[in-house]
Amino acid sequence: MFALTTLKILTAGLAALFFQKNRLTRSWALVLFAGVAAILAYDFGQNDPFEASLWFVHWVKTPVLNLNLGLKTGAEFAPFILGGVAVLLFSLYYNIFYPLERNRLRAGGMYVLIFVLLLFMISAGNIMQLFLSVCLLDILIFVLLPELSAKRLFLSFNLAADVLLFILFSFVWGQENSLYFSALIKFARHSSYPLLAFILWAGAVTLKCGLVLFHNSILELKNISFVRQNFVAAMAVFLVGPLLLFKTYSLMGLVPYSGLVFRIWAAGSLLWALVGSVVSDSLKARILYYYMMLSALMVVLITLDKNEFLQMLLPLIGVGLLISAMMILPLVAAGNEPLVSHTGGFAREMKLSLFCSLAAFVAEAVLLLSFINAQNQWWLAAFALCHFIAFSHFLGQVYFGDVMADERVWAIVTNPSLFYFIPFLIFASMLFTSYEAAPIWFVLSFSMLLFFAWQCPVRRLSQSVLTSSVQEAEPVLTFYKKIFLTPIQLIGRILWITVDFLFVERVMVALLRRMIFILIRMSMFLHQNMRVCGWFFLLFGLSYAALVFFWQKGAF
Amino acid sequence: MPHIPYLLILILLPLCGIFFAMCSQDNDKTKGRNVLSVALLSVLANIAFIIAAFLNASSEYGKMQLKETYLWLESPKIMLSFGVDSFSLLLMLGVHLALLIGIWGVRNDYVLQKSRMIFTLLFLSLINGFLAALDIISFFIFFEAMLIPLFMLIGMFGEIKRQAGLFRFMLYNLCGVLLLFAAIMVLYHHNKGALMLNQISDIRMSRTKEIVVWSSIFLAFLSRIPIWPFHSWVSAVSSGIKNPLVFIVANLMPLSGIYSFIRFWPQSMPDTVVFVMAVLEIISVISMLFIALIGLINKDIQYKIFSFMTVYYIFFLLGSFLPTDQILLNVGFSLFAFMIIFAAIEVLVSFQEDEREEKNLSAEGILYKMPRASAVFTFMVFAGLGLPLSAMFINNFVIVSGLLVYNFSTAVVALLALIFVASALLKELFVRRAKVETVSDNLPEDISKLDACFMWMVAIVLLMSLSDPLWFMRG
Amino acid sequence: MNWFALLPEIFILLTLAVLVLVRLFRDRATPKTFYTLSKYGILAAFVATLVFYDQSFWSGVYENSLHSTLFKVFIYLFAAVTMFLSAKYFLSKDYSSFRFYSLILCSILFLTAGLSAQDIRLCAAVLELGFLLNFYLIRCSGNDDETYPVSINFMIYALIWAVFVLWGVWNLTQIVGSGRFSDIALYYKNNSLSWQLYFYGAFLLLALLYKLGVAPFHFWTADVFGAAILPVGSYLMIVPVFAYYAVFIQLAAEALTVPFELLKPALYAFALISIFIGAIGANGEINLRRIMAYSRIFVLGIVLVLLLVFNQESIFSSFIYLLVSMLALGGVFAAFYALKSKGDYLRRLNELSGLAESKPFIAAVMLIFMVSLLGFPPLLGFLGMISVMNHFVAYQDYVLIVAVMIGIVVLAAAYLRVIKTFYFDMKRSNFDRADTGIYFILLFILLIVLVLVLNPKYFMNDIELALRGIIA
Incomplete structure (x- = not known):
């Protein structure tokens, strides 16, 4: 069943890719979105799509290596699959009407293909299939990205990660003579070079997750159109990176301090992303910094308790998409004005956008806080605080404060069309209705956010030494x-x-x-x-x- | 069913092609098309025979099949024996496809097309004989004979700036060949007659003799591979060749060194020769690193491609040194894809360089206005880096695993060298794809749709071989 | 006395006589006339040789055997080809070829007589006369300024050697009391060897080495082949080698066994020197014929070193190597007949730049033959090289293996220069049309080479049989 669904989606994606249309592109993009949504809704709605099943094909059969490729499903993969579905549908939806998107059908087809590869990765039953899908994802994303500098950085970092994975998995296979995930447990216990293996693994995961030092592969996406940027960043940061960590979790046993290393790295990423989201002038870069914060949080949550992480994954992805939905509103309203310093005072013309942003933030903040437990409380609190500071600063700069936009921009500032609010409303309502919290918390957090946004105390930070040039520095590449x-x-x-x-x-x-x-x-x-x-x-x-x-x- | 001498046909068919090529009429009107057609048909016919041979053979490594034996001399008694296993057939197929791509790449070059095709077909015939040789004498005959068409092709069409470099290259190879000749005659004489390749390791001689003979053999094979410190002679020639077909032929020669090592490598190593293996490994890794480093600093794309190929050849050589025959089939699979990839890369680079020279453009951004060339070139570079677009992906994984298990430090150095050459090639890709605005009347011309179709067909062949190049044998 | 045994020689004498008559009494005697007459004479001699291959004219003095027949056959064949090609040369030059053809016939007569001679006096006499005759051959036409000093120098040394030989023969026959090979051999075997006896025998053998052009007695070869006209060069390069080689074996086996044994260390050194001088000398030349002359020295060095073991296998190996090398050299010289520009036959390398562009077939055959000379498979030269290497390995002569390998590499450097000039350099001059006959000859030699390389066993069996008798 799952295999059939995958095949249907794959066909839809290939059809979109190869049957190019130059006219009525939005209509065709709508057809694609509707088609994919219908397939998913029908197939996932009919039966239990996450019922354990296995479909495989013999891939390699040599004297040395015997490998199958398959689609293996189970309940534990549901969050990742649904997360992927959310990212896909979000991107296909915005692909319909986002003004600066060219080649809508081709881009849509690529999104679908990349999603299929993600399914392939999620359902990997052996290390080789995991690695194969990671590499193929890199290739397809490279093809998707239109801008060379984005391609270059993305590919460099991800290929570096692939090389590290290649060496690591070669180690595993050479020592254990098995490519099943169970071999990772044995390898972690009996590895001849545990420190080296850990370095390879940690390096690969942090590269894929876009944590600090390696964040430029994601940050460079700010130069491309919103939909593609969002899709790629969400795929990499929310899905591929954490999924890799999740699947190879057994390697945590390589060294006793592996969890600590990841958490320290995540903490550094969180701080870096906070500063970046405050000082960066590019609106799209701020979206990516928020993604970086989320990525850091996900890494921490996996290392703390991977089962609990599974429960939180879908909400976290929802949060991320919601953030980008909120932050794109001023961008579209101002006629694709990408610099925050050219905004300001938008509250006068965009009251609906402001209200929806505030409400949505409050909803997802409360949601996050509802997951707090003894294990993750400090991390979630820290994330919430960073998120709060960054978002309030963003709101303050864009909606309140002095008007810095030029006349051309000011003349066209208005609430974007209703289409931009639909997914945001869906997400927000799902969040509101799924998680119960006392109304007082909503009122309190709403008020606090409004106050901090209006006062914007963090504004002075953007004039500090931690300027954009520091943020945009490429330490890894410079080191290299x-x-x-x-x-x-x-x-x-x-x-x-x-x-x-x-x-x-x-x-x-x-x-x-x-x-x-x-x-x-x-x-x-x-x-x-x-x-x-x-x-x-x-x-x-x-x-x-x-x-x-x-x-x-x-x-x- | 009558016995069809596939291997003899594979050797003789290109020679028949030479005959037809010599008879073909070529003038200003035909512009080399006749002889090109003859060459293409010969290669395609050979490919058909190789596939037929595949279908009549089993896919096991090491089991020699389709054997043919011919009495050549009675005194001394010399029988020429030929036979293949899936490994050698696969290499033959790879060579044919690489040369097919090379011939396609020069189809618009009319100057002295006849001579070029004749020598290419001669080379093809000889390398087929080499890959099919089962006994030491026939092995040697083709090992040495390959040098002649190589020299002629490089000298006539390579546009080598320094002829002295070419002479040195040839004499260096000739020294290797003569060492092998002496060693083979000693082995032949010791065995008192015909000696099959897989029987060499059973020969027992005095210690000194064993050391001298085995060292001579290995030195001879090393002379085919650009090994430090003699790599500069080989690199000066190989990287200086402008013609893509000749570049491909010249850079197929290291394959003969690797194949020789694989066939000669003794199942049970005589004790006296164990230390030779250690020396070989050290020389190999030093060479890999050295050439990779120079490839990184060199700005010439031909040198980058040469260093990429050399490092990979030595990598495959290290794979073949592993004390297990099981991995050799994987080495063969990787080599098969590798030959096709580098041939395609070379043809595409040559096209770009021709456009550059003609229109006086810089390499930076040349692919920006050549979308068809850019797409297929990117595919080939990615495949060459080992991404899952060809058989190199899974098979390199197996080889690296083997290396890590048996010799960790060698594996680390080898991986380092591979990363260096990959970086160099990737950097070149990005430089050429950079967005550069050019004057509208001086735009580079993209490859034709036919050329693009051909290259994408090559890409499809690579993709089909992703799991197993012998998929068509397994039903 | 069985006169039938002398028929080949009689035929040649008759042909000579006819040639003289034609020269004297026919006004319009073209080169073709002399060639045609010579051709039939050679043909008749060839047939007669084959028919009366084992007949003796004078037992103990003049006998035909399988051994002498084999070499006579090769002499006639190669001579016939040389004569055919020479006719083309003289036709294009439009001057008299009578001198050339008559001298060639005389030379062949003396050479074949030397092959059948079983008496040392007869053998020495005919061979020395035949060699001295080369003085006139060298002076045949051509540029007298160039050939005159060369011929004089040639004559001086030839006379010196003739004196040595005749003095040696005279004294030897005086001591032994007979000139027959068997008597001489018996005398050497039963008596202690004084230095005089040694030298009397050694002079004969060394004189043959001189005639062959083996170092250190090679100094005349490059000058003569470089200066003489092409027909003379091509004849001297190939034809006499078979005769001197065969006589050397015959003397070493049947008459001068003891001095030969004692001389072996010196011959070994001479062979090594020949290999090196041949290889290095070729690199210092720009005249193609001189390059080939040095190549011949190289070849003969290897032939000599193979002979030294002097058993059935070594003689067989040496002959195979000699034969394939002479075929290749013959092919190269045949190609020289096609290298003409504005009526002049070209010899210098720089005059032949870009030959492959206008004469691809000629360039290709020269390439094939030169590569064959290096012993490259799958050409015929490889057959010879296998015999050579097999012999060295069998006798564990590793020093020679190394020497030959170094020699091949150095010689290859010289040939690469030639190939580069033909194929890689730009064309500088236009070449004249070559006669179709030359192409036929080249094609014929190529076919022989190809057929022999594909199926050598039958041909080698026959030769082995013929040579077997010599050591028996």
Whole structure:
């Protein structure tokens, strides 16, 4: 059943990709959205889609390696699948009417294909299928991204992660001779190089999740259109990264401090994202910083209790999508004005947007707080605080404060069309109705948020030393270029000069060439005058013949 | 059913192609199309025969099939034996596909097309014989004979700037060949007659003799691979070749070194020779690292491709050194995909470089206005990096696993070198895809739709071989 | 006396006589006339040789055997091809070829007589006369400024050697009391060897080495082949080698066994020197014919070193190697007949730049033959090289293996220069049309090479049989 659903969605995606339309693109995008939504609703609504099932095909059958590829479902995968569905439908929906999207049908088809690959990854029954799907996801996302700098950064970081995974899984297979997930448990216990394996694994996960130091792969997406940016970031940060960590959770046993390392890294990411979301001038970059905060939270939650994480995953994804839905409103309203510093005072013209943003934030804040328990309380509280500060600052800058927009922008500022509010309303209402909390909490948090947004005390931070240039710095790439690549290039050049050029060419080859040259000159000299040299050769030959005779006869 | 001498046909068919190529009429009107058609038909016919041979053979590694034996000399008694297993057939198929891509890449180059096709077909015939050789004499015959068409192709069409480099390259290979000749004659004589490749390890000689013979054999094979410190002679020639077909032919030569190692590598290593393996491994990893580093600093794309290929060849060589035959089939699968990928990359790069030179453009952003070339070039580079677009993906995984288990430090260095060459190639890809505005009347011309179709068909072949290039044998 | 045994020689003499008559009495005697007459004479001699292959004219003095027949056959065949090609040369030059053809016939007569001679006096006399005759051959037409000093130098050393030989023969026959090979061999076997006896025998053997052009007695070869006209060069390059080689074996086996044994260390050294001088000398030349002359020295060095073991297998190996090398050299020289520009036959490398562009077939055959000379498979030269290597390995002569390998690499450097000039350099001059006959000859030699390389066993069996008798 699940396999059939996957096949149907795949067909829809391929059809969208290969049957390009240049006219009525929004209508076709609507058809795609409706079709995919209908398939999912029908199939998931009819039967229990997460009933344990297995469909597989023999993939590799060699003397050394025997592998199957399959689609294995179960209840534990439901949050990831539903999360993926949410991201997909969200993106397909916005793909219909977001003004700056070109090639809507092609982009929609890519979203669907990437979603299918995600299903492939979720249902992986062995490490190789997991790795295969991660690599294929990287390729498809690369194809999806339109801008070269975004492609470059995304691919560089993700390929680096793939390399680390490749080495890690080679280790696992080489040692355990098995590619099932159960091998990871044994590997974690008996690995010959546990620290190295942990470094490989942690590096790969943090790269995929876009945590600090490696966040630029996600941050660079700010230069592309909102829908694609949102889809890619959500896929990478909410789904692929955490899923990878989730599936390979057994490797936590490699070193005793593995959880601590991830949490410290996540904490650093949270702080970095907070500062970034405050000082960054780009609206789209702020959305990505929020995603980074969520990613950090997810990593922490997995390391604390992976089963509890599963329960929180879908709400967290909902939160993320909601944030982007809220933050895109001023962007669209101002005619795609991407800089926050060119906004301000939008509350006058966009009261509905402000109200909906406030309400939605309150709803998801209360939702988050409802998941607090003894284990995760500090982390959730910290996240909530960071989220609160960043969002209130955003609201303050955009909706309140001085008007910084120019006349052109100010002339067109108005609430976006109702279509932009529909998904946001759906999410918010689901959140409101699913989780019960005392009304007083809603009122209190609403009021607090409004106050802080209006006062915007964090505004001064954006004038501090932690400016955008610091935020947009690429420490990893800088490290790679200056500390890693430059010395290697220097070593390469030195080796080339000393070994290749000096030793091989100038010494060895020159010596050989000189020797041959001398011999040739000698030969030419000896053969230049037959009359003179002939005597030399003749006498030499006869003398040698005589010498040989006398030597054999024992004369010497 | 009458016995069909597949292997003899595979060797003779290109020679028949040479005959037809020599007879074909080529002038200003036909512009080399006749001889090109002959060459393409010969290669395609050979491919058909290879597939037929596959269908008549089993897919096991090491089980020699379709054997043919011919008495050549009576005194000394020399029988030429040929036979193949799935490994050698796969390599043959890979070579054919690589050359097919190369021939396609030069189809619009009319100058001296006849000579080029004749020598290419000669090379194809000889490499088929080499891959099918079962006894040491026939192995040697084809091992040495390959040098002639190689030299002629590089000299005539390679546009090598320094002829002295080419001479040195040839003489270096010739030294290797002669070492092998001496060693083979010693083995032949010791065995007092015909000796099959898989029987070599059973020969027992005195310690000194064993060391000298095995060292000579391995040195001869190493001379085919750009191994440090002699890599500069090979690299100066290989990376200096502009013609894509000749570049492909020149860079197929290391395959002969690797294949030789695989066939000669003794099942049971004589004790006296165990240390040779350690030396070989050390030289291999030093070479990998060295060449990878130079590839990283070198700005010339041809050198980058050469370093990419060399590092991968040595990687496969390390894989074949592992003390298990089971992995060799995986090495073969990877090699198959690898040959096709680098051939396609070379043809596409050559096209870009021709456009650059013609229109005086820089490499930066050249692919920006060539969407068809850009798409297929990106695919090939990704496949070459080992992403799951070809058989290299899963099979490189197996090889790396083996290396990590048997020799951790070697594996680390090898991986480092692979990462370096991958970085270099990836960087070049991004430079060429950069968005650069050019004057509208000086835009580079994209590859034709036919060329793009051909390249995508190659891509489909690679994708079909993703799990197992021998899928068509397994029913 | 069985005159039938002398029929081949009689036929040649008759042909000579006819040639002289035609020269004297016919006004319009073209090169084709002399060639046609010579051709029939050679053909008749060839047939007669085959028919009366085992007949003796004078027992103990002049006998035909399987051994002498084999070599005579090769001499006639190669001579016939040389004559055919020479006719093309003289036709294009439009001057008299009488001198050339008559001298060639005389030379063949002396060579074949030397092959059948079983008496040392007869053998020495005919061979020395035949060699001295080359003085006139070298002076045949051509540029007298170039050929005159070369011919004089040639004559000087040839006379010196002739004196050595005749002095040696005279004294030896005086001591032994007979000139027959068997008597001489018996004498050497039963008596202690004084230095005089040694030298009398050694001079004969060393003289043959001189005639072959083996180092250190090679100094005349490059000058002569470089200066003489093409027909003379192609004849001297190939034809006499078979005769001197065969006589050397015959003398070493049947007459001068003891001096030969003592001389072996020196011959070993000479062979090694030949290998090196041949390889290195070729690299220092820009004249194609001189390059081939050095190649011949290289080949003969290897042939000599193979002979030293002097058993059935080694003689067989040496002959196979010699034969395939001579075929290749013959092919190269045949191709030289096609290398003409503005009526002049080209010899310098720089004049032949870009040959492959205008004469692809000629360039291709030269490539094939040069590669064959290096012993590259799958060409015929590889057959020879296998015999050589097999022999060295069998006798564990690893020093020679190394020497030959180094020699091949160095010689290959010289050939690569030539190939590069033909194929990789730009065309500088236009080449004249070559006669169709030259293409036929080249094709014929190529076919022989191809057929032999594909199926050598029958051909080698026959040769082995013929050579077997010599050591028996």
